[in-house]
Amino acid sequence: MINLYDLSLPDLESLLAAWGYSRYHADRLWAYLYQRRVQSVAEMVELRPELRQKLAADTAVHPLTTQLATDSSDGFTRKFLLGLPDGQTIETVLMRFKGRATACLSTQVGCAMGCVFCATGQMGFTRHLTPGEIVTQALYIDQCLQQKGERLRNIVLMGMGEPLHNYENTMTAIDILTHPKSLAIAPKHITLSTVGIVPGILRLADEDRQIRLAVSLHGATDAERQALVPPARRWPLADLMDACRYYTQKRNRHIFFEWTLIEGKNDSTVQAHALGQLLQTVDAHVNLIPLNPTPGYGGQPTSRPSVKQFQGILTQYGLPSTVRQRRGIDIAAGCGQLKVTGLERAGVKNMTPDA
Numbered sequence: 093m094i095n096l097y098d099l100s101l102p103d104l105e106s107l108l109a110a111w112g113y114s115r116y117h118a119d120r121l122w123a124y125l126y127q128r129r130v131q132s133v134a135e136m137v138e139l140r141p142e143l144r145q146k147l148a149a150d151t152a153v154h155p156l157t158t159q160l161a162t163d164s165s166d167g168f169t170r171k172f173l174l175g176l177p178d179g180q181t182i183e184t185v186l187m188r189f190k191g192r193a194t195a196c197l198s199t200q201v202g203c204a205m206g207c208v209f210c211a212t213g214q215m216g217f218t219r220h221l222t223p224g225e226i227v228t229q230a231l232y233i234d235q236c237l238q239q240k241g242e243r244l245r246n247i248v249l250m251g252m253g254e255p256l257h258n259y260e261n262t263m264t265a266i267d268i269l270t271h272p273k274s275l276a277i278a279p280k281h282i283t284l285s286t287v288g289i290v291p292g293i294l295r296l297a298d299e300d301r302q303i304r305l306a307v308s309l310h311g312a313t314d315a316e317r318q319a320l321v322p323p324a325r326r327w328p329l330a331d332l333m334d335a336c337r338y339y340t341q342k343r344n345r346h347i348f349f350e351w352t353l354i355e356g357k358n359d360s361t362v363q364a365h366a367l368g369q370l371l372q373t374v375d376a377h378v379n380l381i382p383l384n385p386t387p388g389y390g391g392q393p394t395s396r397p398s399v400k401q402f403q404g405i406l407t408q409y410g411l412p413s414t415v416r417q418r419r420g421i422d423i424a425a426g427c428g429q430l431k432v433t434g435l436e437r438a439g440v441k442n443m444t445p446d447a
């Protein structure tokens with residue numbers, strides 16, 4: 093059974109061509125999926141009956157089911173635990189601040205990378221998401237926004253999973269989401285965050301998508317980085333920085349570097365200087381994210397004054413940086429946390445069964 097949401101428009105055209113239908117039919121089917129947003133093949137009433145029959149027999153339109161929906165007390169974040177056809181669940185987050193709505197999408201069920209402070213890393217890897225499972229998260233969020241007369245315009249691939257470990261499916265999803273007759277998300281409004289998979293960064297640099305890249309660094313020496321981010325053993329900083337420089341030069345874009353600030357681990361002035369030096373030769377913007385504590389890791393977030401001090405040192409190196417709070421800590425809005433803690437232990441309030 094083919095999930096129609098898994099197919100890019102060229103894929104859909106090939107499928108229909110193999111059945112003897114022209115591009116015209118693929119375009120109409122595409123419009124049913126992404127403009128009219130039908131929930132089943134049966135609703136595609138203007139397609140030829142024999143095509144509808146074939147689609148009903150061989151394909152499906154798999155929606156995501158709402159398992160939990162919860163609002164943060166500050167009202168800026170709405171987090172969803174969504175059910176997949178095989179019963180697995182993933183997290184998708186709608187963030188709204190400064191008049192901008194952003195969807196944070198997952199790319200895998202769990203994650204194989206094992207970063208010690210990350211709730212998703214702590215749960216291990218279950219499976220990759222298909223392109224359609226990534227796309228339908230965005231459709232789900234867009235549907236929520238449409239109820240308020242808004243549209244989804246910004247996406248971050250910063251939910252559960254490592255997008256460059258699921259390269260093909262993530263890129264197919266991006267191609268679908270950016271298609272002008274789909275959600276038409278501007279590529280520059282999509283940010284892909286990676287733990288630093290070097291071959292993936294090189295490939296992304298060589299391919300022609302104008303999306304933005306964020307690289308999770310968290311340590312500026314190999315030893316310190318490896319203690320937090322196990323894949324750093326496979327891809328040392330020298331290789332990672334070479335790949336990042338190649339990316340910025342090839343794509344003519346800066347890279348966001350993410351740094352989760354953990355008290356006593358990676359927030360000293362010495363470490364700030366090391367980061368400043370490391371990024372001297374890269375077109376970079378640093379995002380400092382005070383740790384959102386997770387059940388499987390004893391670390392604490394860096395205090396506000398120390399965050400300011402850390403940021404001040406980066407400024408001395410001419411490095412632009414932003415402090416980003418992971419929103420809605422009261423609803424466990426850190427990556428993977430809703431799934432891992434369960435609602436009661438996370439102290440979730442305002443639970444509603446549906447969007």
Ligand code: SAH
Pocket residue numbers: 207209210211249250251252253254255285286287307308350351352381382383384385386418426427
């Ligand atoms: N796998 C990708 C994208 C998902 S994680 C990556 O690692 O980049 C998105 C960002 O959230 C990463 O920078 C990650 O290090 C950070 N993160 C994960 N858990 C966190 C936590 N508990 N507190 C603060 N940041 C966290």
Ligand code: SF4
Pocket residue numbers: 203204205206207210211212213214251252253254286287308427
């Ligand atoms: Fe995976 Fe990213 Fe979490 Fe690391 S931080 S375990 S790469 S999701």
